[in-house]
Amino acid sequence: MKVFSALCRARTLGLLLLAALVPQAQAQDDQVLDEIVAVVGDQILLRSDVDGLVMGLVQQRRLEYSDALWIDALDQLVNQKVLAIHARRDTTIEVTDDQVEQALDERINQITRQVGSTAQVEEIYGKSLVQIKADLRDEFRERLMAERFQGRKLQQIKITPTEIEQWFNRFPTDSLPTLPEIVRLSHIVRYPKVSDAADKEALEIVSAIRDSVTAGVSTLEDMARRFSDDAGSVSQGGRYQDMKLGDLVPEFAAVASRLDPDSLSLPFKSPFGYHILRVNQRRGDTVDFTHVLIKIDESQADPTEAIAYLTLVRDSILTYRVPFELMARRHSEEQQTSEIGGRVVDPSTGERDLFLEALGPTWRRTLDTLDVDQISHPAQVELLDGKQAFHIVKLLRRVPPHRVDILTDYTRIEQLALQEKRNRVLTQWYQTLRGDVYIELRGKAEALTLDPSGRTANAPPGRN
Numbered sequence: 001m002k003v004f005s006a007l008c009r010a011r012t013l014g015l016l017l018l019a020a021l022v023p024q025a026q027a028q029d030d031q032v033l034d035e036i037v038a039v040v041g042d043q044i045l046l047r048s049d050v051d052g053l054v055m056g057l058v059q060q061r062r063l064e065y066s067d068a069l070w071i072d073a074l075d076q077l078v079n080q081k082v083l084a085i086h087a088r089r090d091t092t093i094e095v096t097d098d099q100v101e102q103a104l105d106e107r108i109n110q111i112t113r114q115v116g117s118t119a120q121v122e123e124i125y126g127k128s129l130v131q132i133k134a135d136l137r138d139e140f141r142e143r144l145m146a147e148r149f150q151g152r153k154l155q156q157i158k159i160t161p162t163e164i165e166q167w168f169n170r171f172p173t174d175s176l177p178t179l180p181e182i183v184r185l186s187h188i189v190r191y192p193k194v195s196d197a198a199d200k201e202a203l204e205i206v207s208a209i210r211d212s213v214t215a216g217v218s219t220l221e222d223m224a225r226r227f228s229d230d231a232g233s234v235s236q237g238g239r240y241q242d243m244k245l246g247d248l249v250p251e252f253a254a255v256a257s258r259l260d261p262d263s264l265s266l267p268f269k270s271p272f273g274y275h276i277l278r279v280n281q282r283r284g285d286t287v288d289f290t291h292v293l294i295k296i297d298e299s300q301a302d303p304t305e306a307i308a309y310l311t312l313v314r315d316s317i318l319t320y321r322v323p324f325e326l327m328a329r330r331h332s333e334e335q336q337t338s339e340i341g342g343r344v345v346d347p348s349t350g351e352r353d354l355f356l357e358a359l360g361p362t363w364r365r366t367l368d369t370l371d372v373d374q375i376s377h378p379a380q381v382e383l384l385d386g387k388q389a390f391h392i393v394k395l396l397r398r399v400p401p402h403r404v405d406i407l408t409d410y411t412r413i414e415q416l417a418l419q420e421k422r423n424r425v426l427t428q429w430y431q432t433l434r435g436d437v438y439i440e441l442r443g444k445a446e447a448l449t450l451d452p453s454g455r456t457a458n459a460p461p462g463r464n
Helices: 002-007 013-019 047-061 067-089 097-115 118-125 129-156 161-169 196-214 220-227 250-258 304-320 324-331 361-367 410-434 443-449
Strands: 036-040 043-046 182-190 239-244 268-270 273-283 286-294 379-382 388-399 439-441
Touching: 036 047, 036 067, 036 443, 043 047, 043 067, 047 067, 047 443, 067 129, 067 410, 067 443, 097 118, 097 129, 097 239, 118 129, 118 239, 129 410, 161 410, 182 304, 182 324, 196 220, 196 273, 196 286, 220 286, 250 268, 250 273, 250 286, 304 324, 304 388, 361 379, 361 388, 439 443
Parallel strands: none
Antiparallel strands: 036 043, 036 439, 182 388, 239 286, 268 273, 273 286, 379 388
């Protein structure tokens, strides 16, 4: 299993983007505050740049610090600058100001959600948000150019069935991992109708909270901490800062875009429940707001209509031989799967073959009743996003627990073999690109890459 796990770890520029906003840190040698550790073309790499990426790697992958990890981070940063230099030479590579701004905003919003607020981000970095973005804008432009330049190379790397088979045959049979049961399925989803009583109850609660705030009995922040069902903002008193309107559900964005700053909205409904909202500040399509969410009690939802609807859909498929995929596109209420004909995929990889044990108990209970190509009766399910619903399931494939085999696991093996080939080709490509760029190691980088004979070992090639 370790062989397959190791080959899944790609050294790509995406990790650099993840670590781009990690605060600069001293990895080990606190006596040196900062120094130039590499010169790449006409640019320098600071020790704090490498330390920051190391901290990102440690946090993202839960690794322990080591000199080897530090050198690996240095290697990635040198690669990025080499790629950016070649990208600038390529007049067909272009990154617009809007694309840079969007990448910056997305990363800062991600950091903000992790730490809780913009104020905390500013406190961590000792700078205002405007200053943080100004400091990182050129760096993000460089990263995006490098990523696009590398992306073109990745698109050129293909793998043939013969190469896949040769790659797989390198591993002794007794070293191959055993995989748990695998299933492939599609489904059609309908949400149970929330009872009028539950809807009314949620509206009454949020209205009472609004009355308390407008009467001055309590503050919106206090009400959010005490009663809001939005776990992501409770600790911040219901506040979100620097949120893009496009990232909000339409019902919420519509109110946030037209509400006067510092005024409190009337109760309104979104797919999450009932809200009241105060806009603290709005700049273009970015909004700072405080809200209270009261969810509608789904335990009071009436499943009768959803079950009847799914029963009718199932009967139509079986009686009139209507393709399941077509009915999913027409009738499923789960948008992300309805658009692809009801196919259920791993949201992180897009893989269609799913490990049965990774699915929830409501899924397994339904799948345990099915043979391949059968369609289940309507059953309750907890969806991958946590929502409660009803669905009918078509089982397309079932593979019992087995040792990895090229016949049953071809797609998975193809992905691993392609990733290994990409890593190998990219490593060789980096060496070629580096040969055309001036690279000099200094300070800690030079010290860590010197072998006992005094020559550089594992140093970035170039005119060192």
